Amino acid sequence: MTATMLAPTDLRGAHEALAGTSGPVEIRGAATAADWAGAPQPAPTVLDTSRLTGVLAYNPADMTVGVRAGTPLRELQQELATHGQRVAFDAARVARGATAGGLVATADSGPLALAYGSMRDLVIGATVVLADGTVARTGGHVIKNVAGYDLAKLLHGSYGTLGLLAEIVLRLHPIPAASRTVRLDGELPVAADRAAAVLASALEPVSLEWADGTLLVRVEGTVEGADARARELARLIGGSVLGDDDAEAAWARHAELVDTASVRIGCRPSRLAGVLAECGGTAVAGLGTGIGTVAVAPERVAAVHDVVTAAGGMSVTRRRPGNGVGAWGQRPSALRVLTAVKNELDPGHRLGRGRFEAWFGEEEARS
Amino acid sequence: MLDAAVREALTAAVGAANIVSDPVGLRSYECDGLTGFRQVPSLVLLPTDTASVAAAVRVCHEHRVPFVARGAGTGLSGGAMPVADGVVISLQRLRSVVEVDPVDRRAVVQPGVTNLDITRAAAPHGLYYAPDPSSQQVCTIGGNVAENSGGAHCLKYGFTTNHVLSMTVVLPDGEVVTLGGDSGEQLGPDLRGVFIGSEGTLGVVCEITVRLLRVPETVRTLLADFPSVTAAGEVVSDIVAAGIVPAAVEMMDNLAIQAAEKAVGAGYTLTTPAALVVELDGPAAECGEQFEQVKAICDRHGCTRLHIAGDAAERARIWKGRKAAFAAVGRISPDYIVQDGVVPRTRLAEVLGRIEQMGTAAGLRVANVFHAGDGNLHPLVLFDADGGELERAEELSKDIAELCVELGGSLSGEHGIGTDKACSMPRMFGVDDLATMDRVRSAFDPHRLCNPGKLLPTPRLCGEKPGRYRPHPLEEAGVIERL
Numbered sequence: 081m082t083a084t085m086l087a088p089t090d091l092r093g094a095h096e097a098l099a100g101t102s103g104p105v106e107i108r109g110a111a112t113a114a115d116w117a118g119a120p121q122p123a124p125t126v127l128d129t130s131r132l133t134g135v136l137a138y139n140p141a142d143m144t145v146g147v148r149a150g151t152p153l154r155e156l157q158q159e160l161a162t163h164g165q166r167v168a169f170d171a172a173r174v175a176r177g178a179t180a181g182g183l184v185a186t187a188d189s190g191p192l193a194l195a196y197g198s199m200r201d202l203v204i205g206a207t208v209v210l211a212d213g214t215v216a217r218t219g220g221h222v223i224k225n226v227a228g229y230d231l232a233k234l235l236h237g238s239y240g241t242l243g244l245l246a247e248i249v250l251r252l253h254p255i256p257a258a259s260r261t262v263r264l265d266g267e268l269p270v271a272a273d274r275a276a277a278v279l280a281s282a283l284e285p286v287s288l289e290w291a292d293g294t295l296l297v298r299v300e301g302t303v304e305g306a307d308a309r310a311r312e313l314a315r316l317i318g319g320s321v322l323g324d325d326d327a328e329a330a331w332a333r334h335a336e337l338v339d340t341a342s343v344r345i346g347c348r349p350s351r352l353a354g355v356l357a358e359c360g361g362t363a364v365a366g367l368g369t370g371i372g373t374v375a376v377a378p379e380r381v382a383a384v385h386d387v388v389t390a391a392g393g394m395s396v397t398r399r400r401p402g403n404g405v406g407a408w409g410q411r412p413s414a415l416r417v418l419t420a421v422k423n424e425l426d427p428g429h430r431l432g433r434g435r436f437e438a439w440f441g442e443e444e445a446r447s
Numbered sequence: 448m449l450d451a452a453v454r455e456a457l458t459a460a461v462g463a464a465n466i467v468s469d470p471v472g473l474r475s476y477e478c479d480g481l482t483g484f485r486q487v488p489s490l491v492l493l494p495t496d497t498a499s500v501a502a503a504v505r506v507c508h509e510h511r512v513p514f515v516a517r518g519a520g521t522g523l524s525g526g527a528m529p530v531a532d533g534v535v536i537s538l539q540r541l542r543s544v545v546e547v548d549p550v551d552r553r554a555v556v557q558p559g560v561t562n563l564d565i566t567r568a569a570a571p572h573g574l575y576y577a578p579d580p581s582s583q584q585v586c587t588i589g590g591n592v593a594e595n596s597g598g599a600h601c602l603k604y605g606f607t608t609n610h611v612l613s614m615t616v617v618l619p620d621g622e623v624v625t626l627g628g629d630s631g632e633q634l635g636p637d638l639r640g641v642f643i644g645s646e647g648t649l650g651v652v653c654e655i656t657v658r659l660l661r662v663p664e665t666v667r668t669l670l671a672d673f674p675s676v677t678a679a680g681e682v683v684s685d686i687v688a689a690g691i692v693p694a695a696v697e698m699m700d701n702l703a704i705q706a707a708e709k710a711v712g713a714g715y716t717l718t719t720p721a722a723l724v725v726e727l728d729g730p731a732a733e734c735g736e737q738f739e740q741v742k743a744i745c746d747r748h749g750c751t752r753l754h755i756a757g758d759a760a761e762r763a764r765i766w767k768g769r770k771a772a773f774a775a776v777g778r779i780s781p782d783y784i785v786q787d788g789v790v791p792r793t794r795l796a797e798v799l800g801r802i803e804q805m806g807t808a809a810g811l812r813v814a815n816v817f818h819a820g821d822g823n824l825h826p827l828v829l830f831d832a833d834g835g836e837l838e839r840a841e842e843l844s845k846d847i848a849e850l851c852v853e854l855g856g857s858l859s860g861e862h863g864i865g866t867d868k869a870c871s872m873p874r875m876f877g878v879d880d881l882a883t884m885d886r887v888r889s890a891f892d893p894h895r896l897c898n899p900g901k902l903l904p905t906p907r908l909c910g911e912k913p914g915r916y917r918p919h920p921l922e923e924a925g926v927i928e929r930l
């Protein structure tokens with residue numbers, strides 16, 4: 081079966097794409113997370129967002145930006161940088177062209193999450209197209225806003241199953257004058273120990289990551305301030321302050337490891353090192369956030385799910401193990417109400433079949 | 448009226464000692480902080496644990512009895528106002544701090560714990576809970592979750608939603624679930640995110656795990672006077688343009704200052720047209736460097752007096768003046784209405800000008816206190832109910848909120864929609880937007896038992912045709928479109 085490809089360029093086109101078709105639809109962005117979570121079932125229609133691009137509203141003085149959801153975040157960052165601003169978000173796959181909407185839909189995050197959270201913390205508004213073509217707006221263009229339900233958050237992590245994110249509004253932050261990285265080579269238990277010391281200090285790291293043998297701590301601020309704190313951090317953990325090129329290389333290696341991981345996990349930060357040790361494989365650990373990734377052989381994935389579940393955490397694959405092992409290590413506690421939300425917003429279960437495997441009872445109800 | 452069988456079942460659910468049914472007792476639950484909306488409930492339940500909340504909700508669900516969760520009742524949008532023939536579920540007896548974990552920097556608390564008590568419990572570890580509504584001494588974390596409450600320091604640190612990791616929630620049919628988890632990682636869509644700020648319409652939150660932050664190394668606070676509100680507004684813009692993210696930037700106009708001074712004598716200048724409170728926090732050296740920049744910006748815009756807090760006591764005094772401003776207007780006016788709207792920060796001067804004109808036209812005074820950093824206004828409409836001004840004041844206040852929407856902002860920055868603004872929602876959202884929100888509500892609460900009549904407009908409340916939707920300014924400019 082060859083799927084019909086629809087690539088709308090604006091909201092009207094996005095509305096028509098869903099209102100004017102029937103049957104299952106796969107929403108696809110830059111396809112940088114195509115292998116994440118459950119495998120999408122082949123759908124007769126693919127809604128491709130790669131042409132749904134462009135900045136809609138940007139007033140630097142308000143520090144908010146509205147974009148079409150297919151805009152690659154990398155390109156948006158370049159434009160914002162000319163005004164000294166950024167979306168304080170640095171997931172590894174941004175460098176591979178991931179779209180702003182795709183990053184929201186997959187609940188991705190990067191090292192900066194320690195200070196700024198994930199896209200859910202940065203999205204202040206969205207325009208969503210539901211499976212029946214309904215266009216619904218949520219939030220707005222102001223940072224502070226409690227009017228109505230925050231549907232942008234509901235779409236965060238929805239993997240294209242609840243609706244199409246057509247436009248999103250993001251909160252921005254100033255690009256700091258300086259960024260410094262402190263590095264210490266060492267095994268995970270040592271890194272975890274040093275990380276605890278860093279977190280107990282008043283040095284305010286924005287990132288605190290162990291990447292397969294290397295602990296990286298980043299601070300941002302004024303030039304003098306960041307320098308001073310980096311030196312203090314180096315003393316505290318017994319590491320060294322990296323020059324700009326070395327820092328860039330170290331973080332690029334970090335991103336590469338994340339990009340090649342097979343499972344992403346999240347748990348209580350203090351349990352992460354122990355969990356990863358049990359998982360085996362090559363690991364990256366957000367020691368302040370509790371979010372990490374591991375690259376393990378397909379036959380180890382089931383064991384990873386078990387280890388994480390036993391520690392009260394969550395796990396999802398980023399590479400299909402292809403041996404009958406589930407993509408999701410756990411089911412949400414509120415699955416019944418989540419299914420009710422799915423049934424309300426997409427009663428025909430058109431969108432994103434397979435991403436959550438059988439959570440919504442797909443196989444039984446409709447195939 | 449509730450029938451005897453329902454009363455009996457509810458009594459069994461929470462225990463006879465945890466029920467209020469006498470008329471005098473019930474009266475004290477008839478409204479929240481927005482006292483204009485009143486309704487005496489049929490029964491008030493004061494459950495002491497999650498299991499009895501769930502049991503009570505199951506009884507309500509089975510018998511189709513509407514229920515309203517209630518924290519401290521400080522809400523300002525009529526969110527906790529009871530419904531006729533319904534019950535109130537007060538969370539006041541669920542007030543223990545279950546755990547403070549200094550290593551993973553989080554606390555597990557019951558919903559009736561006050562916002563400030565979380566910080567008190569965390570303080571021995573050098574940690575604190577960041578969102579700080581002015582009502583923090585009394586308002587509960589359960590209420591904060593329901594309203595997605597903010598505070599003066601939310602410009603830098605974010606709102607309740609950015610600080611809640613997970614929650615135990617009793618859904619409207621009595622099922623107990625966990626929303627969120629131990630890290631930011633999610634199992635699918637973020638139901639936690641949609642629950643926070645849902646104003647008690649999607650369930651009852653019974654336990655909350657919040658993030659705690661390390662107390663910053665330094666805090667620097669200044670109070671600066673300006674010859675005009677516009678000049679003060681330009682200072683805020685320049686601070687932001689300089690790449691500084693202040694912990695807080697608060698503005699007060701002359702009327703608000705006069706009121707606050709009369710009430711608490713915090714040392715504000717009685718004659719200044721406008722004053723700014725700017726607070727920076729963080730590592731000492733950087734904080735100091737940026738503080739000098741802020742001072743220079745103030746000077747550049749004709750600052751007429753600059754007072755720097757020399758110590759914690761002086762800082763507390765500055766904040767006392769700011770935080771007292773709401774209640775203090777009672778000293779300069781027999782009655783007042785607190786409004787809560789948001790505009791893009793760059794339109795502050797414009798909105799203040801318009802508010803002044805509208806006030807003059809209505810023959811009423813409006814005092815302004817606001818979170819200038821994020822464009823969140825709290826205009827205080829002053830009036831005299833005995834002088835028959837109530838209706839005009841309510842009209843003016845509503846018009847101000849709707850003006851905020853017209854300028855590209857929001858009907859509410861932190862107080863919520865509740866009963867008060869439900870009928871204004873169609874000014875901000877289109878029919879399909881509201882219908883989509885209603886679909887989500889249906890998924891959680893198909894029988895509309897959980898805080899019914901709040902948040903979304905209903906024909907009963909607003910008439911068959913609630914106020915006409917006005918296109919968003921960006922829509923008119925062709926920037927966004929509605930199909």
Ligand SMILES: Cc1cc2nc3c(=O)[nH]c(=O)nc-3n(C[C@H](O)[C@H](O)[C@H](O)COP(=O)(O)OP(=O)(O)OC[C@H]3O[C@@H](n4cnc5c(N)ncnc54)[C@H](O)[C@@H]3O)c2cc1C
Pocket residue numbers: 479480515516517518519520521522523525526527538558579580581582585586587588589590591592593594595596597598599646647648650651652653773861862898
């Ligand atoms: C003087 C004053 C200053 C204020 N300053 C601020 C401020 O700076 N920032 C700000 O954001 N707000 C402020 N408020 C508003 C108010 O304090 C907040 O909205 C607060 O979060 C309400 O908490 P509460 O415990 O009083 O909730 P209530 O008023 O009892 O309830 C508020 C809403 O929450 C729901 N609710 C309560 N508990 C639960 C629960 N456990 N589960 C589900 N739903 C629940 C209720 O049904 C209701 O809809 C202020 C109020 C006053 C009176």
